[in-house]
Amino acid sequence: xxxxxxxxxxxxxxxxxxxxxxxxxxxxxxxxxxxxxxxxxxxxxxxxxxxxxxxxxxxxxxxxxxxxxxxxxxxxxxxxxxxxxxxxxxxxxxxxxxxxxxxxxxxxxxxxxxxxxxxxxxxxxxxxxxxxxxxxxxxxxxxxxxxxxxxxxxxxxxxxxxxxxxxxxxxxxxxxxxxxxxxxxxxxxxxxxxxxxxxxxxxxxxxxxxxxxxxxxxxxxxxxxxxxxxxxxxxxxxxxxxxxxxx
Amino acid sequence: xxxxxxxxxxxxxxxxxxxxxxxxxxxxxxxxxxxxxxxxxxxxxxxxxxxxxxxxxxxxxxxxxxxxxxxxxxxxxxxxxxxxxxxxxxxxxxxxxxxxxxxxxxxxxxxxxxxxxxxxxxxxxxxxxxxxxxxxxxxxxxxx
Numbered sequence: 001x002x003x004x005x006x007x008x009x010x011x012x013x014x015x016x017x018x019x020x021x022x023x024x025x026x027x028x029x030x031x032x033x034x035x036x037x038x039x040x041x042x043x044x045x046x047x048x049x050x051x052x053x054x055x056x057x058x059x060x061x062x063x064x065x066x067x068x069x070x071x072x073x074x075x076x077x078x079x080x081x082x083x084x085x086x087x088x089x090x091x092x093x094x095x096x097x098x099x100x101x102x103x104x105x106x107x108x109x110x111x112x113x114x115x116x117x118x119x120x121x122x123x124x125x126x127x128x129x130x131x132x133x134x135x136x137x138x139x140x141x142x143x144x145x146x147x148x149x150x151x152x153x154x155x156x157x158x159x160x161x162x163x164x165x166x167x168x169x170x171x172x173x174x175x176x177x178x179x180x181x182x183x184x185x186x187x188x189x190x191x192x193x194x195x196x197x198x199x200x201x202x203x204x205x206x207x208x209x210x211x212x213x214x215x216x217x218x219x220x221x222x223x224x225x226x227x228x229x230x231x232x233x234x235x236x237x238x239x240x241x242x243x244x245x246x247x
Numbered sequence: 248x249x250x251x252x253x254x255x256x257x258x259x260x261x262x263x264x265x266x267x268x269x270x271x272x273x274x275x276x277x278x279x280x281x282x283x284x285x286x287x288x289x290x291x292x293x294x295x296x297x298x299x300x301x302x303x304x305x306x307x308x309x310x311x312x313x314x315x316x317x318x319x320x321x322x323x324x325x326x327x328x329x330x331x332x333x334x335x336x337x338x339x340x341x342x343x344x345x346x347x348x349x350x351x352x353x354x355x356x357x358x359x360x361x362x363x364x365x366x367x368x369x370x371x372x373x374x375x376x377x378x379x380x381x382x383x384x385x386x387x388x389x390x391x
Contacts, residue, residue, distance in 0.1 A: 033347040035292040035382030059316035064375035087288055092386030113387035140288050142348035214347075 013094040016028075024158050027133070029207040032215060033160050037097065040204065041171065042132030045108040046162035047198075048175030051223070056126040058161040058246055059103065059134065062153065062239045064231045065091040069184065074228035084149045084227050085141040091115040107240055117217045120242045143210045149215060150224025154206040157181040157231045158199075161246050171247030172197060180204055188238040203230070203234040261385035270384050271366045274358050275314070276391055283354040284389035289347050294383030300383075301342035301348045301376035302368045308332035309362025317353045320345030342376040381389065 003217045030038065042060065046054040068090070070078045082088035091200040092115030094110050103121025108200040111117050119136065143149055165171030172179070178190045183201035192200040210217070210224070217224045220243020231239075241247060261353050275281040289297035306329035313330040329338035335359040343350060357360050368385065373379035 002312065033290045033296075035290040087286060087386060093288070093384060095384075113390055115386050132300075139288050139382055141288060142290075165269065 003145040011175060016138070022131075023204070023220045024160055024178070025204050026156065026206045029209055030138055032211040033142045035137065035139040037137050038206070039136065040132075040134040040156075040158065041158065042102070042126060042134065044177055044178075045126055045128050046160070046175050050139075052175065053128040054162040054175055055128050056102070056132065056160050056162050057124050057126070057164075058122045058242060059121065060118070060120040060159040060161070060240050060242050060246065061124055061134075061136075062109065062118040062231050062236060063090050063094050064156075064229045064235065065089070065111050065115075065239070066230050066235055069182075069230040069232055071228045071230070073148075073228075076225065077163055078227055081229060083142055083144060083150060083199070087141040088114075090141075090154055090229060091117050093141060095137040096141075097137055099135050102132045102134060107118065107242065116238060120245075122242060122245050129163050132191050133158055138206065140208045143215055145215060146218060148221035148225050149223075149227045149228075150210050150212070150217060152208040153201040153226055153228040154208065155182055155228065155230040156206055157203050157236050157240055159242075160199075161238055161242075168247045176196075178198045180239065181236055182230045182233075183208075184230065184236075186231045186233040186240070187235070188236060211217055269367060269369050271368070271385055273354060273363070273364055273366060273390070275362045276331075277313050277359060277361050278391070279312075279356070279359045280385055281356065281386075281391040282389065283387075283391060285352040285354075285366070285368075286386045286388055287350045287352055287368050287370070288382075288383065288384040288386070289345070290382035294379045295372035297333065297341045297347045297370045297381050298372055298374050298378065299346075299376055300368065300370050301336045302352060302366065302391045303327055303340045303367040304329050304354060304367070305335075305337035306330075306332040307363040308359075308367060309359070310356070312356045312358035312360055312362065314338075314354065314356050314364050315343040316341075316366065316367065317355070318343045319349065319351045337365075339369070340372075340376060344374050345373050361378065 103124035109118035181201035
């Protein structure tokens with residue numbers, strides 16, 4: 001094997017490895033009480049069981065809203081987000097940014113009061129050989145002064161759609177979608193696990209860091225804890241679909 | 248010179264757009280106790296750390312009852328009232344010096360009858376509504 005062939009093989013392996021491990025993630029961590037642009041990083045499209053790579057054509061993004069699941073790094077109970085962030089909810093803090101780099105059409109998701117809780121993109125085509133970025137703005141909330149939370153980890157449920165199907169069962173298949181969603185019992189998670197879909201139990205994470213200089217932890221908190229807020233199964237079930245498009 | 252004028256016009260347009268972006272049209276229902284409840288989060292969007300938040304409300308009719316806004320954060324609160332509906336004059340601008348974080352904002356009216364209103368709200372880097380406009384995010388918590 002020539003050096004050139006060896007190099008080509010190495011590059012191919014590296015690309016495949018990168019594709020296999022590159023989840024859809026959040027580009028940057030956020031800081032308490034700072035509003036700034038961020039983005040979803042799309043690492044790859046879909047891959048069929050036969051190994052064919054399929055470009056992404058749509059994406060659905062759900063931030064936690066109604067009755068989210070809460071957990072803490074030390075196992076201590078937290079009854080509601082009101083005890084962690086002044087806003088008491090993540091709804092309304094995310095704003096979609098118009099961008100047609102990946103998807104030619106954009107839609108927003110709102111709760112019953114009209115607060116933005118997510119967004120989607122359709123009519124897209126992400127080249128299988130390149131990465132995608134989907135921008136959004138996030139207004140990072142202020143931590144409750146008495147809370148021991150040092151970080152708030154916001155889990156974001158994302159469906160990266162590559163091929164449309166007829167209904168959920170036909171849509172949630174390898175090569176048709178990657179589901180970066182919590183494994184908490186939604187029909188998407190159940191079907192996704194059964195089909196060995198990429199991303200079940202691996203939602204994207206937006207980390208919000210407390211500004212401990214401006215808003216120090218109470219002395220009784222020690223180093224502080226992480227609080228994780230995750231979209232509920234019901235939230236994912238209702239809001240992950242793109243109306244009229246997917247699944 | 249024409250270039251400068253064009254640039255100046257564009258700058259004015261940009262400022263106006265920014266200002267208009269922080270308004271919220273709403274409606275209070277027929278019941279006298281109707282209350283719309285918002286939370287406005289002030290944060291640093293690169294323009295600077297917030298020091299205050301200012302609001303005003305424009306009563307757009309039809310009921311002839313005063314429309315009020317109450318703003319609360321921590322131990323500070325204030326209010327402003329537009330007594331005349333349907334005209335072009337909004338209530339006085341008022342502010343609360345509450346730094347960054349969540350300001351609770353309540354829109355109410357003094358009697359029965361439906362009311363349309365426009366709420367204006369701006370987080371500012373200076374005390375008393377001064378300084379630069381900075382990160383301002385509104386969340387609807389109750390719609391009556």
